[in-house]
Amino acid sequence: MRHSRDLCATRQTGLDLLSHFSPNAGSAYARGRNFDCGPDQPRAVSGLSPFVRRRLVTEPEVITEVLKQHSAVAAEKFIQEVFWRSYWKGWLELRPAVWQSYQTGLRGGLNAVNTQDGLARNWRSACAGDTGIDCFDAWAKELTATGYLHNHARMWFASIWIFTLRLPWELGADFFLRHLLDGDPASNTLGWRWVAGLQTAGKTYLARPDNIEKYTNGRFSPTGLATHAVPLTGPKNPPSGTLPPTDLIDKTLATGLLIHGEDLDLTHVIATGLSLQATATLSSHTTIPPLRTAALVTQFTEDALRDTLHRFTPEGRPLLDPSDVHDVVDVDGLISWAQAHNLKQIVACYAPVGPTADQLAQAQKPLAVQGISLVTIMAPYDRMAWPHATRGFFRFKESIAHFITQIS
Numbered sequence: 001m002r003h004s005r006d007l008c009a010t011r012q013t014g015l016d017l018l019s020h021f022s023p024n025a026g027s028a029y030a031r032g033r034n035f036d037c038g039p040d041q042p043r044a045v046s047g048l049s050p051f052v053r054r055r056l057v058t059e060p061e062v063i064t065e066v067l068k069q070h071s072a073v074a075a076e077k078f079i080q081e082v083f084w085r086s087y088w089k090g091w092l093e094l095r096p097a098v099w100q101s102y103q104t105g106l107r108g109g110l111n112a113v114n115t116q117d118g119l120a121r122n123w124r125s126a127c128a129g130d131t132g133i134d135c136f137d138a139w140a141k142e143l144t145a146t147g148y149l150h151n152h153a154r155m156w157f158a159s160i161w162i163f164t165l166r167l168p169w170e171l172g173a174d175f176f177l178r179h180l181l182d183g184d185p186a187s188n189t190l191g192w193r194w195v196a197g198l199q200t201a202g203k204t205y206l207a208r209p210d211n212i213e214k215y216t217n218g219r220f221s222p223t224g225l226a227t228h229a230v231p232l233t234g235p236k237n238p239p240s241g242t243l244p245p246t247d248l249i250d251k252t253l254a255t256g257l258l259i260h261g262e263d264l265d266l267t268h269v270i271a272t273g274l275s276l277q278a279t280a281t282l283s284s285h286t287t288i289p290p291l292r293t294a295a296l297v298t299q300f301t302e303d304a305l306r307d308t309l310h311r312f313t314p315e316g317r318p319l320l321d322p323s324d325v326h327d328v329v330d331v332d333g334l335i336s337w338a339q340a341h342n343l344k345q346i347v348a349c350y351a352p353v354g355p356t357a358d359q360l361a362q363a364q365k366p367l368a369v370q371g372i373s374l375v376t377i378m379a380p381y382d383r384m385a386w387p388h389a390t391r392g393f394f395r396f397k398e399s400i401a402h403f404i405t406q407i408s
Contacts, residue, residue: 009303014051049182090389135220159207185354197231263349
């Protein structure tokens with residue numbers, strides 16, 4: 001896998017990675033997927049996650065390509081990893097209150113940082129990789145330098161953050177979300193909750209020195225780690241809800257397209273047959289408040305947006321003119337753009353629960369006051385998979401064979 005700092009945020013790069021990885025998605029992946037041998041060493045994992053996260057390459061494309069070379073049984077571990085991300089998204093989509101609870105906890109953690117000098121020092125040391133715990137410090141620096149951490153390292157890191165350093169888990173989840181090229185709100189938030197014992201009540205993840213030494217091939221043998229992981233306490237998980245209605249399009253209205261970094265596969269928007277009068281992008285600089293998003297993540301998102309604007313040329317005719325695309329940073333900018341083009345309807349790909357969805361929700365009422373509707377269109381893959389995320393992953397897993405049949 002190429003170093004994440006060198007990744008070009010284009011669909012072609014993602015397809016090239018998929019082509020290179022797919023022959024190894026079977027037993028080689030299953031054997032080596034848990035080993036983190038270092039940022040400059042070969043890895044058994046695909047490196048596709050930043051591209052799938054932005055949908056430069058889609059989940060159905062990944063699974064279809066892998067199944068050209070492996071049976072579903074042979075590639076089971078990898079296929080399950082693809083669906084884990086879908087499961088997390090669906091789980092949070094059906095329980096958006098968990099995201100709001102995390103946001104409340106994050107604001108509380110940041111307020112505590114501003115008022116407690118000891119907490120502020122420890123938090124800054126953890127983010128800078130200056131705690132004296134060699135593996136943790138190496139991972140913190142790798143994350144901020146490259147925008148990537150191996151999944152196993154993410155679990156160890158979160159466990160040490162919570163149980164050894166005793167820092168608020170929300171601050172750790174925020175640190176990841178602002179720096180990971182593949183960080184999405186659902187996988188990130190719920191993964192941290194799982195480590196902390198909040199997601200599956202009473203079940204925590206303890207980072208053990210022997211496990212770290214084994215799966216880093218002896219790179220680290222840390223001392224001083226917590227020997228117990230007492231679950232954090234919090235409200236019970238809310239019951240599963242239902243997906244919101246989408247796709248309520250009025251083809252008679254003057255319509256503009258708003259593109260955001262949560263879903264850059266516009267095929268399901270194009271399939272509506274809408275005649276688009278104007279196009280705008282939602283600025284990547286404003287999507288993870290309240291702290292600043294890492295420059296690597298912002299640049300990757302901007303480049304991915306730019307690639308998307310140049311890619312969609314159905315029937316040899318540009319769908320989008322990149323030179324005539326406006327970048328909006330807030331609700332006022334969105335309204336000004338819409339009014340400048342006399343739009344009465346804005347369409348966008350559906351944004352899963354998270355900062356972008358929050359922005360779009362906040363824009364709904366002010367736009368409506370100006371006589372402009374905002375309509376989101378959900379990808380068929382999401383509408384297929386998310387309703388099954390009502391319980392744990394193992395119940396969700398029972399539907400994977402059906403999902404594969406649907407997307408094949």
